[in-house]
Each structure stands twice: as structure tokens, then as C-alpha cells.
Amino acid sequence: MWLRPAHRYLSLCYNANMRAKVEIKGIREGLLITLGEGEWDERHAALLEHIQARADFFRGARVALDVGNQILHVLELSRLRDELSDRGITLWAVLSQSPTTEQTAQTLGLATRLFKPRPERPAPSADTSLDGEAAILVRRTLRSGFKLQHPGHVVVVGDVNPGAEIVAGGDVVVWGRLRGVVHAGAEGNTQAVVCALDLSPTQLRIAGRIALTPQRRGKPQPELARLNGETVVAETWNPGK
């Protein structure tokens, strides 16, 4: 699964007096900062203090601010917006249950809702969205003594030298020479395949089967190895087919 929940909890910080707390969440549109209960002056101070403490984290952020029931007038809100702007933060939305505050925000050109209704989109056609599977891409030569283990698929752009080892839960694809030990479908997936431009592993395993590479004659050709029943078979890639 590629998608992660949009509302990832990032941090929670308490002010010393435990009343004016500041809560921060990562959302799709940037950061959502929720101010706790208390007087505006106190909450305002707590927010700035919090931002000051982690200035690097906030710099460049797009922030939506949830102020709860707080009634804010143009003067207060525009001052806050400028203060945030001075710290490199863009305030783009203010959320509030107070109609006055909402109106203030609108006057200043700020949004008052996080999720705008999305424009109608044409029904997704089948070929534009695929459920991918987890894989890692390794773009280097794996030298002797290097062991790469991954529960998903493994793609290597480079050589896998003798003495190196790849253990993958899924498939193994090598754009280069594969001469180390390779184990695909290590957790028992008999559908797993191994392919390489030069498939000459010291030892090749798929699920529970072990195969040795026969002596090759002539030029290496791209090959794909898979399980055919109980035996490992390797097929040459043939562009003519």
C-alpha cells in the first residue's frame, strides 16, 4: 500500500501552564495547528513560543489554524498573519466556530474550511491507477559481503557481485550482472521471479527451491527464472516474440 493516512499525527506540545496547549498535525494541505483553551493573549503567546522553539521545522510551512470559539477581529488576525509571515510561515486558513472569526478570515482572504469540495473528475480509467507493491530500488554495485534483505521486491541497477546476497519476499530484478546469491519469494511465494541482464548467480533460490547456474557458453543474455512446478527454469528474453 502506497497511501498513508492524510492525518498523520506529528507532535503535541504543552505550554508550561498546561492550559494554552498547541497541537500540530500534518495534513495534505500542510500543517494544521489547533490552539487550546484560554485567553487569546495567552494562546497567541503560546503559539509564537512554540513556533520560535522549532523555527527550522516551521519555516516554509503552509498553516491552517484552528482557533475554536475564539472571536478574532481583523486587527488581531492580520497581526498574527504578519507575525507568522515574518517567520516564513504562510497562514492560508482559519477555522473557527465563531461566525465573527470566520467573517474576519474571509475579509482577509483566508479560507475557513480545510477541504474544498473537489471538482468533478472523470471516472478513472483502468490504466491510470494501479495498486503498486512495495519494492526498493538500489542503484549501486552490491559487492562481496553485502546482504540486502527486503520483504517486498528488490530492483538493482548495477551488478551483484559474487559474495553478495539478496533476500527478497517478492521478485528480484537486476539491471546488470547477477553473480551473487539470490533468493526470491523468501517467505514462500512460489510465484516470485528473478530476472537479470546476465543471470549467473552463485546460487538461485525461489521460495523453497534451490538452483545452481549451469556453465554458460557464449554471450550473456537477459533471462528470467521462475518456478515451473518443483523446478527452477530460466527463460531467455526474446525480443522477437
Place this chain on the structure above:
Amino acid sequence: MAAKVLTVSSGKGGVGKTTATANLAAALAALGRKVVCIDADIGLRNLDVVMGLENRIVYDIVDVVEGRCRLRQAMIRDKRLPELYLIPAAQTRDKNALSPSDMVHLCDDLRPEMDWILIDSPAGIERGFRNAIAPADIVVVITNPEVSAVRDADRVIGLVEAEEKGPARLIINRLKPEMVRRGDMLATEDVLELLAIDLLGIVPEDEHILMSTNRGTPIVLDGRSLAGQAFRNIARRLQGETVPLLDLEAQGGLMGRIKSLFRPGGS
């Protein structure tokens, strides 16, 4: 003047690290550079023997690090070349007597006065190896055209990459052109295809090496030896010169060359 620190390493033992260190040091010194060799093989020292300086050892590298003598006192001046020095290993201690940061500090102390600091690494990839590469600016990996040596070299190259010492450079030692021609020895191309690093030089097998090692006279000082010529060329390449590889085939005689033309799949 700031010296470059070059560490000679191989992983596998017996491929010629110590011989290469002694000869490269002598060749660089013969080119007029100030060179110091450091034997990092604590407990199994032999760079002093190969350089013929064994009987002059008073203090060693552990004495320096542990403050029993000054750095200058442990530097043995070579008999033949005035700007070649050796800091010998301690024979009675083990690799743990030094730490990687000791080596870095030691080399930092030497850098201002020298042009080259050559470190002879012990075999293996443990503490001694890490001591030897810690201060390195350049790592030279020595291998023989033989599967097990190449495998270990590959491992060492991977470790050097992991230490972010930049790409290692390769010397192929003890190549026998005759055996390569017969297909009984890995060819240079086979080694390079696997290791995929910059080739610094190829040193042919040469029985003069054994004789000079036993005598404690670096072979680069012997003008007739082909291996000595190979080491001298490598030293010049280290100095940034472009020197073509030796034509080792030329030693194989006319018949050998004709045969190689007909070798199937020959390059």
C-alpha cells in the same frame, strides 16, 4: 607542503601489500619525494624486513601513540634513499594497541613535513584494517588474478566505499601473461569487469621480487626488473602523470603473440 595519505589494502593475505608498500615508497622517494611508510600490522610486522631496516628499530608506532618517544625518534631513515622513512609496527602488542583516531592524529602530525604517507594495512577487515584506512586520502587495493583474492578485494572496496574514502584504486599483482594467454589465469579484463574501479597498474610475477624481499632491497631500485618498472610507473601515476601500462605480452615471444591472435573470444 601537505602529504597525501595512501593506504595499501587487500583483504586477503599474501597478495603483496607489504612488497607494494615498500616498493611504491621507494619509487616515490627515488622521484625526490619525502615519503614515510607506516606499518599498521601491529603484532605481525614485516615492512621493516622487506625494507631491510629491521636491525635499526628502537621505537615503534605504539611507543609514539603511548607517548614513550617523540614521533621523530620512531622514524627510521632508509639506508639508500635519504627522504624515505619507516615507522615500524610494534611486534609485542596487538591491533587494539591503536585506534583509528590515533592513526588520524599521527598522520596529521606527519602531513606538514612529508609528501607521501604510505600505510601498509594488515590482512583482514577488522580493527587493524580500520586503523589503516582511517587517515587515508587514497586507498589502493591490491589483488592477484585469482578468484579468492578478487573476492576479498571486492569486499574491501565495498568497505572503503562505506567509509566514504572515495573510489579505491586497483593494482593487479603477480600477473603471469603466459598463464593468462593459456586461459589458466584471470585476465585483467575479468578482474576489472568485476571490481569496476580505476586500474592503477599491473605488476607481473617476477622472481626478482622474492630475492629483493629477502635481501631487504626494494626491487624498484633494480633497473632491470619488469616488476620494478611496473612499480615505478605506478608511483608516477600516483604523482598525476599519465604513463601507459607495461606491455607484458612483449615478454611472451613471437609465438605467444601469434597464438593470442587466434585465441577464441580474445580481446
